[in-house]
Amino acid sequence: MIQNAKAVPFRLASREECPQDTRVQVGRVTIGDGHVVVMAGPCAVESEEQLLECARAVRRAGAAVLRGGAFKPRTSPYSFQGLGEEGLALLAAARQKSGLPVITEVLDPRQVEQVSRCADILQIGTRNMQNFSLLHEVALAGKPVLLKRGQSATIEEWLCAAEYIMAAGNRQVLLCERGIRGFDPLLRNTLDLSAVAVVKQLTHLPVVVDPSHAVGRARFVPAMARAALAAGADGLLIEVHPCPEKALCDGQQSLTPEAFAALMGQLRALARAMGRDVVTVC
Numbered sequence: 001m002i003q004n005a006k007a008v009p010f011r012l013a014s015r016e017e018c019p020q021d022t023r024v025q026v027g028r029v030t031i032g033d034g035h036v037v038v039m040a041g042p043c044a045v046e047s048e049e050q051l052l053e054c055a056r057a058v059r060r061a062g063a064a065v066l067r068g069g070a071f072k073p074r075t076s077p078y079s080f081q082g083l084g085e086e087g088l089a090l091l092a093a094a095r096q097k098s099g100l101p102v103i104t105e106v107l108d109p110r111q112v113e114q115v116s117r118c119a120d121i122l123q124i125g126t127r128n129m130q131n132f133s134l135l136h137e138v139a140l141a142g143k144p145v146l147l148k149r150g151q152s153a154t155i156e157e158w159l160c161a162a163e164y165i166m167a168a169g170n171r172q173v174l175l176c177e178r179g180i181r182g183f184d185p186l187l188r189n190t191l192d193l194s195a196v197a198v199v200k201q202l203t204h205l206p207v208v209v210d211p212s213h214a215v216g217r218a219r220f221v222p223a224m225a226r227a228a229l230a231a232g233a234d235g236l237l238i239e240v241h242p243c244p245e246k247a248l249c250d251g252q253q254s255l256t257p258e259a260f261a262a263l264m265g266q267l268r269a270l271a272r273a274m275g276r277d278v279v280t281v282c
């Protein structure tokens with residue numbers, strides 16, 4: 001038993017354990033069945049108008065899941081930290097009005113229950129990938145979990161973090177590549193698309209790519225979103241803001257609704273060329 005654990009540090013997440021692709025069900029949306037699921041919305045929930053405008057725009061363009069942060073883990077403690085509970089209430093309202101399932105980040109094990117009430121997918125951010133008490137709590141919540149890769153995490157460390165969630169009884173895990181720490185100041189991070197190919201082979205879990213946080217500049221997001229789809233990603237997580245220059249968080253990497261709609265058209269064409277579809281909620 002101990003020898004086995006040594007040989008394969010992530011067992012439940014491995015292809016050997018489960019040769020068939022895992023499908024994660026989020027309301028009527030299935031992630032991991034070969035089709036492409038696009039999740040989009042603002043970095044942070046800022047107001048009712050901002051969130052609803054964004055929800056309507058991304059839905060119209062064909063997104064299947066609404067993203068939005070209520071609790072924001074910021075590099076500086078003086079940056080906007082999110083609306084917290086008020087943000088969760090706005091997400092719940094947007095979910096109801098738009099009919100889109102919601103993904104939002106949970107930062108603290110003590111908030112998992114509260115966040116679970118309005119979230120269809122619980123997001124673990126890059127800074128918390130190895131916060132094992134948080135991974136344990138989200139596993140117990142019984143909701144799908146999107147696990148972002150740590151900024152400096154190896155693929156194996158990332159899969160071991162997924163294993164923590166699975167070993168605690170939750171198999172509904174989405175892996176999210178969001179860029180790793182690079183050396184080039186022109187980009188926020190380096191999008192590791194090779195990780196998508198590697199992880200698709202090593203595991204049966206769906207893989208989502210977040211090009212927004214990887215490149216950190218809106219003008220580079222469409223190219224990397226297309227590349228992620230071509231690399232085999234099951235889904236994309238993209239930041240969209242009705243007015244990026246006024247965003248309280250990550251405005252420089254947020255697409256306008258118009259740019260997002262144009263990108264969705266390209267993604268649909270690319271998906272078709274690969275014998276896939278972009279999933280929409282109707």
Ligand SMILES: [Mn+2]
Pocket residue numbers: 043044213239249250
């Ligand atoms: Mn962000």
